[in-house]
Amino acid sequence: MRDPATLGDMAALRAEIDATDKALSALLAHRQSLIDRAAEIKTGAGLPARIKARVDEVIANARRNAEAEGIDPDLSETLWRELVDWSIRREETVLGQE
Template sequence: MTSKKPADCETKEDVRVEIDRIDQALIALFAERHRYVTRMAQIKTDPHEAYDPVRIEAVIGRVRSRAEGLDLDEDQAELIWRTLIDWNVNYEKGIIVARRRAE
């Protein structure tokens, strides 16, 4: 599928097609990222390991810096990543707890 630059979109439908294309790529990337989160949960042995504030703040710092470099609102990017990280922490904890109960 060929993509158009934002300035080349002449109709709302043109813009929607591009947003749908990007959404498809994003969901594939989130699915790939989720597989790594799942693997991390398999490697960790204690549910408290799921929450690593030093690592989280380092990730948020990089996200904010990258967002700024791409002319994206850093606060919006941070909110998205904090939501993703919070979900991942709870997901990891659940996997670790369930595995420990089964042992």
């Protein structure tokens, strides 16, 4: 990742945004594979897709991580709630709980 202060024009800035978006997509793909594995494990363990304590923990982690990185924790919570809800819907499909 390049320091934004070193990006002298919009072309360089846009290229860095595009590279960052690509990296985020790769991380989301990895997270999706982890969710798929969680659904497999939950199937064998008889666990539900939504485990409230874990949802609360993930959201608290997202807020804490945002604060540590100097970004708006409310934005982070909003994004993570959507990500968690999507993940749970994906698990419910695998678990036949939809």
